[in-house]
Amino acid sequence: MDKELPLFCYFQGKVMPLSEAKIGILTHAFSYGTGCFEGIRAYYNEEHGQLYMFRAREHFERLHNSAHILLMKLGPSPDDLVEATRDLLRRSGIYTDAYIRPMVYKSDEIIGVRLHNLHDDFYITVQPFGNYIDIDRALNVGVSSWKRVDDNMIPARAKVTGAYVNSAFAKTEAQLNGFDEALMLDANGHVSEGSAENLFMLRGGVAHTPPVTDNILEGITRTTIITLLRDELRIPVVERPIDRTEVYVADELILCGTGAQIAPVGSVDHRTIGKGGVGDVGRALQSLYFEVVRGNVAKYSRWCSPVHSEARRAAESQVAVAS
Numbered sequence: 601m602d603k604e605l606p607l608f609c610y611f612q613g614k615v616m617p618l619s620e621a622k623i624g625i626l627t628h629a630f631s632y633g634t635g636c637f638e639g640i641r642a643y644y645n646e647e648h649g650q651l652y653m654f655r656a657r658e659h660f661e662r663l664h665n666s667a668h669i670l671l672m673k674l675g676p677s678p679d680d681l682v683e684a685t686r687d688l689l690r691r692s693g694i695y696t697d698a699y700i701r702p703m704v705y706k707s708d709e710i711i712g713v714r715l716h717n718l719h720d721d722f723y724i725t726v727q728p729f730g731n732y733i734d735i736d737r738a739l740n741v742g743v744s745s746w747k748r749v750d751d752n753m754i755p756a757r758a759k760v761t762g763a764y765v766n767s768a769f770a771k772t773e774a775q776l777n778g779f780d781e782a783l784m785l786d787a788n789g790h791v792s793e794g795s796a797e798n799l800f801m802l803r804g805g806v807a808h809t810p811p812v813t814d815n816i817l818e819g820i821t822r823t824t825i826i827t828l829l830r831d832e833l834r835i836p837v838v839e840r841p842i843d844r845t846e847v848y849v850a851d852e853l854i855l856c857g858t859g860a861q862i863a864p865v866g867s868v869d870h871r872t873i874g875k876g877g878v879g880d881v882g883r884a885l886q887s888l889y890f891e892v893v894r895g896n897v898a899k900y901s902r903w904c905s906p907v908h909s910e911a912r913r914a915a916e917s918q919v920a921v922a923s
């Protein structure tokens with residue numbers, strides 16, 4: 601089975617088995633959260649016999665931006681990083697949906713919190729991966745008592761490892777209180793995002809999403825959805841601040857992200873959204889999104905980078921599944 605394949609990673613300048621990649625316990629990023637990372641998906645298209653990385657270049661561009669904000673130097677260009685990831689997925693023999701985790705981090709094994717005068721290291725891992733949250737039903741969401749980090753605290757725009765403690769507080773509070781996911785407000789009381797998802801609110805035939813100045817991660821899925829809403833579903837999109845109680849009276853609410861994919865919301869703080877359940881736009885977006893990410897829509901094939909040099913023949917895939 602694919603899950604038992606020996607996985608390879610890129611670590612400290614070379615390719616090695618994932619099981620051999622280790623860091624010391626005094627590593628700066630481990631103590632202080634001084635790392636930045638990405639989460640990228642690759643989707644296997646059974647018919648094409650091909651694995652596609654979705655918008656990998658854009659993810660690596662964002663990684664460069666995060667590193668820049670943290671005063672880190674990431675030598676390889678976004679295109680080099682796409683190439684290195686392709687190589688890992690090939691070597692690991694992955695022919696199923698997969699998750700790619702690159703990270704740049706302060707690697708010195710020292711005591712002392714700062715960003716400057718430190719060394720950076722970099723890794724990429726790949727692994728088979730399915731759904732991160734259940735997207736076949738609408739989610740019940742609760743507004744978190746934890747505020748989203750502000751740009752002048754830990755910039756949400758940079759995907760900083762340490763900032764995920766903020767997300768973890770929110771997610772755990774939501775789940776311990778019986779919700780599936782958290783909705784986070786920023787210090788101004790505007791809705792910013794989920795614990796690891798951007799959001800879209802539908803009201804009166806218009807889709808609204810918080811602007812990039814409202815303490816959100818500038819999500820790759822967010823930009824994908826903006827394009828699909830405007831150009832395919834013909835729904836206007838407005839980027840503007842969103843109030844807490846606006847989402848209570850929304851027709852539909854949709855969370856989106858690389859991990860969550862397209863996750864429609866059925867209730868917020870026990871208020872039913874629209875008719876409850878998965879709404880029409882949520883459903884339409886889900887089916888369109890999965891066609892796009894699996895490389896089935898020619899217009900958007902530029903977003904899908906094929907991994908394997910040759911398509912795997914159907915007979916081979918069947919043998920792999922059966923074994």
Ligand code: PMP
Nearest residue numbers: 796797798817819820821857858
């Ligand atoms: N917000 C946060 C806080 C996230 O962690 C993520 C997941 N990376 C997102 C939004 C969605 O971003 P993307 O669509 O680029 O995965």
